[in-house]
Amino acid sequence: MGYRVVVDFDLCESNARCMEAAPEVFEVRDDDFLYVLIEEPPEEMRPLVEEAVRRCPKAAITIAED
Amino acid sequence: MQSDLRATARRRPSIVIVGASLAGLRAAEELRRRGYEGTLTVVGDEPHLPYDRPPLSKQVLAGEWDPDHLPLTVQSDGGIGGLDVDWRLGARATDLDLATKTVELDVAGRPERLGFDGLVIATGATPRHLPTDGLDGIHTLRTLDDCLAIRAGLDGTPRRVVVVGAGFVGAEVAATCRARGLEVTLLEALPVPMERAIGAEMGSLMADIHRDHGVDVRLGVGVDRFEGGARVERVHLADGTTVEADVVVVGVGVVPNTGWLEGSGLTLDNGVVCDATTLAAPGVVAAGDVARWTSARFGGPIRVEHWDNAVDMGEHAAQRLLTDAVQDPVPYDPVPWFWSDQYDRKVQLSGIAAGADEVQVVDGSLEERRFAAIYRRGDRITAVLAMNRPRLVVKCKPLVAQGATWAEALAALG
Numbered sequence: 001m002g003y004r005v006v007v008d009f010d011l012c013e014s015n016a017r018c019m020e021a022a023p024e025v026f027e028v029r030d031d032d033f034l035y036v037l038i039e040e041p042p043e044e045m046r047p048l049v050e051e052a053v054r055r056c057p058k059a060a061i062t063i064a065e066d
Numbered sequence: 067m068q069s070d071l072r073a074t075a076r077r078r079p080s081i082v083i084v085g086a087s088l089a090g091l092r093a094a095e096e097l098r099r100r101g102y103e104g105t106l107t108v109v110g111d112e113p114h115l116p117y118d119r120p121p122l123s124k125q126v127l128a129g130e131w132d133p134d135h136l137p138l139t140v141q142s143d144g145g146i147g148g149l150d151v152d153w154r155l156g157a158r159a160t161d162l163d164l165a166t167k168t169v170e171l172d173v174a175g176r177p178e179r180l181g182f183d184g185l186v187i188a189t190g191a192t193p194r195h196l197p198t199d200g201l202d203g204i205h206t207l208r209t210l211d212d213c214l215a216i217r218a219g220l221d222g223t224p225r226r227v228v229v230v231g232a233g234f235v236g237a238e239v240a241a242t243c244r245a246r247g248l249e250v251t252l253l254e255a256l257p258v259p260m261e262r263a264i265g266a267e268m269g270s271l272m273a274d275i276h277r278d279h280g281v282d283v284r285l286g287v288g289v290d291r292f293e294g295g296a297r298v299e300r301v302h303l304a305d306g307t308t309v310e311a312d313v314v315v316v317g318v319g320v321v322p323n324t325g326w327l328e329g330s331g332l333t334l335d336n337g338v339v340c341d342a343t344t345l346a347a348p349g350v351v352a353a354g355d356v357a358r359w360t361s362a363r364f365g366g367p368i369r370v371e372h373w374d375n376a377v378d379m380g381e382h383a384a385q386r387l388l389t390d391a392v393q394d395p396v397p398y399d400p401v402p403w404f405w406s407d408q409y410d411r412k413v414q415l416s417g418i419a420a421g422a423d424e425v426q427v428v429d430g431s432l433e434e435r436r437f438a439a440i441y442r443r444g445d446r447i448t449a450v451l452a453m454n455r456p457r458l459v460v461k462c463k464p465l466v467a468q469g470a471t472w473a474e475a476l477a478a479l480g
Contacts, residue, residue, distance in 0.1 A: 015414070057120065
């Protein structure tokens with residue numbers, strides 16, 4: 001059972017808390033934009049992705065189950 | 067908790083969370099995530115389910131977002147309903163009896179008693195008020211209802227808005243009012259705003275940014291009194307001058323909500339005093355703005371009023387409540403983090419800048435209004451502040467977390 005990382009870029013304000021929680025999945029670059037590096041992360045990364053979801057101050061990240 | 071479950075097999079264990087905002091919500095989520103299956107009651111004195119406060123000084127006040135758009139993520143199947151929480155909203159906690167393990171509530175004037183096996187105290191804080199002599203149009207900002215009242219005042223196109231207090235809430239309100247095209251005077255009693263939070267140099271920069279945007283910033287002056295008919299019409303300052311104002315927003319700090327705990331036996335001292343693991347008493351933990359805990363990183367008791375702390379501590383306190391007494395409870399000692407959005411600038415601070423001996427810009431410049439700066443106390447890096455450089459906060463934070471030496475930090479960032 002896979003899952004996808006979904007970011008609402010209207011809500012995202014590049015606080016980069018997601019990058020801190022799961023740097024292999026989320027990267028805020030020098031242009032200050034968030035880039036999702038892995039849209040369908042492996043299952044073992046799920047706890048880190050869920051932490052990123054909880055830590056996002058704008059509630060901009062959701063996990064879509066496939 | 068496990069021994070409690072065996073001993074009380076005939077009834078489900080119960081946990082009560084007093085406080086239905088961010089820390090309380092995150093505690094509830096963590097309890098369920100950790101497999102807690104007993105009853106879970108969350109008590110809140112506001113009539114709303116948990117909602118997000120930061121947009122109250124920004125998007126909602128600006129009129130960009132509707133009041134029902136204050137999202138907080140809820141991690142459970144079925145969202146907030148999936149937490150299986152008994153929500154007691156509009157219920158004010160009035161007393162705690164540790165001997166009988168009951169919380170007394172005032173529900174629309176009627177007393178009620180709630181028994182518990184475990185208790186999470188997350189009652190937050192209330193804004194300090196200035197004497198208003200009963201004048202309308204003078205507000206504090208903490209709740210959604212506060213925000214909507216201020217917004218109604220702003221919708222009436224006031225001649226001028228006076229914001230008392232240039233802390234982060236006041237500064238954000240001032241920025242939002244300016245963005246709405248209103249005339250704003252920002253008053254700060256201290257000579258430099260936010261000095262304790264970010265230092266004198268950075269505090270002065272923030273004042274300059276507000277002046278750049280046309281805010282009338284007055285430092286080192288307090289409010290003597292308000293004047294008006296039924297509504298406020300002018301503010302008398304301590305230096306003898308007056309400022310005409312139709313709307314006043316007072317942001318001069320908050321007081322932790324511990325009044326209901328007087329006489330309970332808990333130690334109350336600028337918040338509910340906890341040990342290093344968030345425990346306030348056996349079976350009682352505290353989290354968020356109301357909690358004062360012992361931090362090894364800070365070197366003593368600390369109370370942190372940031373959004374991130376409500377999340378972190380709410381989760382940790384829930385874990386602590388479920389931790390068996392014989393295990394080694396994990397201390398709560400994160401690196402604090404906060405952000406503030408003013409105009410098109412995003413300020414972030416990670417660590418503790420208070421008491422710093424030096425601050426040094428390591429990327430960009432204050433003039434550009436885009437930079438990262440690190441603070442040291444003694445020989446160690448203690449904090450990083452960034453303006454519109456979120457990536458660099460993530461990069462610097464591990465250095466702060468590990469207490470790197472100043473030389474190590476400068477080398478890593480060079």
